[in-house]
Amino acid sequence: MSLALPLQRTEVLVIGAGPAGSAAARQLARAGFDVLLVDQQPQGRDKICGDGLIPDAHKALARLGLLEQVMALAQPVSHVGCIAPRGGRIDVPGELAVLPRRELDNLLCQAAQDAGARFLAPARFEKPLVNEQGRVCGAQVRIGDDVHEIACDWLLLATGAVPKALIAAEMCERHTPSGVALRGYVHAPSMVGRIKAMEVVWNKAVRPGYGWIFPAPNDCFNIGVGVTDSHKAVSGKGSKKELNLRAIFDAFCANYEPAAALMREGKLLGELKGAPLRCTLDGARWSRPGLLVTGEAAGSTYSFTGEGIGKAMETGMLAADAIIQGKAKQWNDAQLREAYEQSLRALKPKFDLYQRANRVNAAPWLADLLIWRAKRSPRLLARMSGVLRETSNPGNLVSLKGFSRLFLE
Template sequence: MKCEVLVIGAGPAGSAAARTLAQNGVDVLLIDQHPLGRDKVCGDGLIPDAHAALRKLGLWNQVADQALHLPTLECIGPRGGQIKVPGQLAVLPRQVLDKLLCLGAQDAGVRFVSGVKFQSTIQDGSGSVCGAHVEINGNPHEINAKHVILATGAQSAALTAADLCERTAPSAVALRCYIEAPSLAADWQYMSIVWSQLIRPGYGWIFPGPNGIFNVGIGLFNQQKLNKKTKPATSHKYLSLKNQGHAREHEPQRRLGNLRNIFERFIEQHPPLVTLLQQGKIISEVKGAPLRCGLTGARWSRPGLLAIGDAIGSTYAFTGEGIGKAMETGILAAEALIKARQQNHSPTQTCLQYEQGLHALLPQFNSYARANSVNEYPWLVDVVIWRAQKSPRLRQSIASILSEQNNPGRLFTLKGVKRLLLD
């Protein structure tokens, strides 16, 4: 097989890159190990950055037609205090979203082939990547390409095989299940984020989706820090949770076991979830997956190869939002390749061009990393919620974080809370 650009991984990052390239006349082959419409473990929440990226791709209308739109985010603190802030939010299961994105890429002219598993890169005499060794039905094949984009998500195997991995451990691990409760859907017009002493450092969520089906989950952040403290697992005894094979690298069974245990307690103890379970039923397995955050943990590129999305940690620490940012990095990589084509850039110049785009995003990522302290010290949320209950201005300020017009590092940090208390 041969193409101008080979995109490996048909998640939001890969499909966004592929569609952008094909819209600009580039011959693109998009491959994925799984068939179209695979299920990706996710909260399925689409916040304004994802809406903006989808608009840029020209796919927002298709997504908006199928998503559930919600006007409010509810934040619940460990002491039970809560605020509701306005937001333009939407929820669409990843099975549907990723299929729409991949079909969108194919509509633009991308060739998509599933059941193709990336094994390693092919290099030319100068060391530049010029294709990939892949496996199809257990048989080895080669794909030759002028450029390769790696969009294989948060699992580190492909990153390692592409010689880009700097850290195999994920930044966070999270799990979710679907609960069908149509009788509650009409009144549940908000996404809930729940901070609790149970889920530290992290949070839980309840996101109502289309057809009365709720996405419920928890995530634990700062996993790199925890890795230093924890010993390898010797056993796990919890739910029959399906591990997507992700965090196999660093004592993940223990971490996932802990996560399952916490999740069981969360759904038994959080009153809205108790209601949800009384009036509805769990209709999926509880599945876990890793997240890579803060644009850390991997090299962003090497000559001939650009990595995008969760593979380079494009998910925000603190909130775990990654769909929008994955598409943004995909579009950035595509734009760098389009420029390279127009201006005859060398592979090294192309890497530089792409990395400059990522560097411009770093301050925002760092701000989310600072705000991540909230997940370690959930009492900070209690203070912010307590103040915000009395202050429409503060609620507005929190709302503007959702649309990225405000910086979470200013509010959800020890410094930010100190400022709030002294104000």
């Protein structure tokens, strides 16, 4: 979108047009705010992701008024297939779908514009503008070889897992990611109907991570591996554990026959691509005067599963809510920031529970035990389904108390 630069002013400047940034921009624009949404890539950019839409994503999309549009494009899925190292399997029912991020992010970005937000791309965030009182009052963005200044009342950083923008804004507390993932798309018509669930696979070959295969639209499949806790934090910077994602991916395909069949019978579309993850609402300051951090930049991805689309949209809308309420209630800067941070603190226990459940990735025999028992216990299967719906505690499934209950239900 062509804008009158270099001089530009807006009420809210949103950096990053992924699920968090676009959700925030749409909500703010719908509330009557002047919003400028900026991204360093053109609309419709790709994003390394499993593409799974679990119930929290459905809920967020419904609030945005976009669920029907997304589901018209997505591949609906009725179950998550959990596969243990010894081959045991349990299919956990849920409200699920798969849509490649290129399509989802394009739809969300366009929806923000349809609501009245302006979009500027490609434009790269350089650093915030700060006034004499130390409050963020805008940002420098680079367009081609030129740097422009854009003034704003509030700056939202929704810049994802790469920490460069957080560092420039002095918001980064952890330079390295919480995890890493590698994924590819495979066109395989022969596998349609043979892989119907969103399959998540644990075995020793992919330890300390997991593998996945998700059925996508147009006879395609999203296949990948993820490793959470991939970096050990050392004085905020951290160091990478000894792991090779490509080797883990190859081991996944060698040790899980459906993955081997998919790669053997299908055609890999493009290259395998890797990306960092920021999890557990850790690793970044959430706010400073005039600035809010949201989405995966704030750590909105769940450890254990690596799911982050729903929580990215949810945190983006929480940032928008704080700004909307702040204007309506005439809050000062500190009151608005506290309202936003309080809403994130309310989410934090959920993230902590997923971190507890993450022990399954390091000790995959736990998956053997859980799946063996779930096949014999309708109540345990219902609790596992409740984890998807966020009505059950994922950490309790692998706690000492949880194990004792496995043999009493």
